[in-house]
Amino acid sequence: MIKEADYIGSYIREDQCPKDEKPEYAFIGRSNVGKSSLINMLCDRKDLARTSNTPGKTQTINYYLINKSWYIVDLPGYGYARVSKTMREDWKLMIRQFLVERTQIRCVFVLIDSMIPPQKIDIEFMNDLGENNIPFVIAYTKTDRLNKGDTQKNIILFQKELLQSWNTAPEQFITSAEKGTGKTEILQFIENINQSADK
Numbered sequence: 001m002i003k004e005a006d007y008i009g010s011y012i013r014e015d016q017c018p019k020d021e022k023p024e025y026a027f028i029g030r031s032n033v034g035k036s037s038l039i040n041m042l043c044d045r046k047d048l049a050r051t052s053n054t055p056g057k058t059q060t061i062n063y064y065l066i067n068k069s070w071y072i073v074d075l076p077g078y079g080y081a082r083v084s085k086t087m088r089e090d091w092k093l094m095i096r097q098f099l100v101e102r103t104q105i106r107c108v109f110v111l112i113d114s115m116i117p118p119q120k121i122d123i124e125f126m127n128d129l130g131e132n133n134i135p136f137v138i139a140y141t142k143t144d145r146l147n148k149g150d151t152q153k154n155i156i157l158f159q160k161e162l163l164q165s166w167n168t169a170p171e172q173f174i175t176s177a178e179k180g181t182g183k184t185e186i187l188q189f190i191e192n193i194n195q196s197a198d199k
């Protein structure tokens with residue numbers, strides 16, 4: 001599991017990011033979905049990644065080195081409502097460009113708020129990842145705020161949306177940063193990929 005987590009740096013372009021070719025796992029999703037909170041939960045740290053009630057807190061590409069062997073990448077959220085449409089588009093393009101250029105990324109975790117019905121921007125983002133052959137999985141966040149039945153309902157709705165464009169839905173994780181839900185599963189998933197890459 002995670003014994004050590006160190007903040008390495010914040011960047012705005014791919015060519016500034018670490019060059020040592022360690023495996024990377026990126027966390028992305030709409031602004032305020034809980035990316036930074038999930039990262040802190042996985043690392044057992046309260047404020048490794050900065051969280052906030054104000055959407056748009058994370059505006060840079062932030063690198064955390066885990067157990068000296070792989071990186072967690074905290075990305076700025078897309079679709080932040082309080083900036084101009086042009087800025088939102090620029091933002092989305094920056095993230096997309098980073099993900100396309102960054103070949104070290106083993107898997108992107110697309111975070112989806114379990115309390116909110118499927119949003120076009122999330123589906124579009126995933127379709128984009130698929131078209132660019134970028135591997136991704138889904139993590140539903142904040143599941144502590146709903147009872148099991150309602151979480152399940154939203155997940156089924158989301159799956160239905162996804163299956164409009166995909167033959168099979170990607171792997172999914174049910175998470176809560178508050179309760180630690182999904183931690184073991186996500187860390188095991190990452191461990192498996194890291195090990196298969198070692199061989």
Ligand code: GTP
Nearest residue numbers: 031032033034035036037051052056057058077177
């Ligand atoms: P930006 O960096 O602004 O895009 O946001 P983010 O996606 O990093 O979200 P962040 O982790 O800052 O969390 C946003 C808000 O949601 C904060 O008020 C968190 O406390 C809350 N939150 C995040 N995860 C959970 C969770 O699992 N359960 C509950 N109840 N609240 C959560």
Ligand code: MG
Nearest residue numbers: 035036057058
């Ligand atoms: Mg954040």
